[in-house]
Amino acid sequence: MNEQRRMQYLDAMGIDMFVPRFVLAGAALSSQCELPVAKQAAAPAVAKGVASVLDGIGDDIGGAIGGSVGSTAAANEPAQERTSRAPLGLVSEPEKSKPQKSASSTVSSILADLQAKTVVKPSAKFFLQLWRVHADLLVVDSRKPGQALPTDTLLTNILKACGQLPQSLPRAEKLQWPMVDDATKDHSWTAAQEMVQSFLEGRLLSNPVKHILLFGDDAIRAVLGGDAEQPKAPQQCFHRPADAFACEAYCMPSLGEILLQPLLKRPVWHLLLEAFPSQP
Template sequence: MNELQRAEYLSVLGVASYMPRFVLPLAPQPRQAELPPQEAAQPEPATPLQQMRAAVANPLPQSAAQMVVAPAEAGPAPQARATEAQVLRDIGAITEQTRVKPATQAAAVTQVAPPRQEVQPFVLSCWWLGEELLAVDSREPGAALPVEALFNNIARALGWHQLPREQDRLRWPLAENRFGPAADASEARDTCSSWLEAASARRPVKSIWLMGREARDFCAPVPLAQPVNDWNGIRVIAMPSLSQLLQEPQRKRALWQLLQKTYPEHTLPEKNRVK
């Protein structure tokens, strides 16, 4: 109940109401009484003059009668149309002048073939020792070194000297052309790796030795990330060539340690070390 209703009720009941001018001792704190809600102001009706002015300001028809009798609006004058067309042409010309032209198309990139990596002719000597080993050695042409004797000593140190032995030789390029360019490295890699895969399939072995740079670079069936690598259950071992071992005898110790670690069951005592 708001204050006005309370005052009306009290006046009807004959009870005089009053408002204190100050707060009495021990009296509760006064609080604001609820005021009646304000009524929304009703807009005043428009006068005839205001209605006329509104009709003049709004050219749209206000009734069906006006829609019937309202004359059609005349189109723009020919001079106005010509002026508008000229303005549009001027705007188009300015837009064409200020338009950012795309950059000229870059010249087509010419595909450049990778440089050829020429490979000089080389010879690979191959030995099969039973079902144990296929050794591929990079032989230096024209070097009269006792590589056969050194390989026999290695086979004896491992106890493989009595195994059936076969020997072969692979020359690259297969057909030498003296008048043409040297063979490419990719061709040598394809040919030698295919030959090694075919040879290991024809005569299965447990280990493959790739001895020397040419044997490692062109015959390896898998990347030689470690000294001993696995290829379909076959141990592929990278080691120096027999010619390098003869020219650098200090490398024999590292090779013998690698063989001892790889073939502990075949390694003979120290007295039979490779010499």
């Protein structure tokens, strides 16, 4: 095969061609590679046969494509005719066509199975303050770390207006999630709810309350559990029973949100009148 035809074949197969133009100064001399077939006795005959076969191929790609189509048609003919023409001793059982999956489809199916089995739990992060105001009332507020707002003063005024604070506001208990000494890696809302509810059960099991005031999304979700969340509109307040503690829960925006948005005081006041109807 001459050099021009070889270049045409390489170009048709999509192989990048490289032709040296000059020898660099100081470079080692090129040596001709010895073909493995040259060591065999029939190497010249084999090389001559390969050359004749290559020369017999058509000058254009259409001839090669026609040959491949012919071979495909021969592969699709009935197995009985192929076995009848096979040499003696090489006759095998009729071949059964088996669909084969490509590597990309196999990898895609494996990744889909892994994604279906992997459940990503959203992590929780909050800071709560709790006040046991009196025997029948517990208050839980959602706080943001570093937020310097007079929320204690606001809560004192709210409770006094409702007639639920005969004396000064008691000292608050604090709950933080994730916990500082928590060695586990599960920081999901499920684990956070279990921690908060276990904490409240220890406080309320022997000394239950009738009302729980929940201020803020984090307090609502952590105490009530499940998917309980404050409605999207912050002006909306709602009431629902807290079955886990056998009491009534009243859900409102956080004290910090009320300070930043004074218009929230009106719906909060209406909900508090529903919780304590005997008060003016």
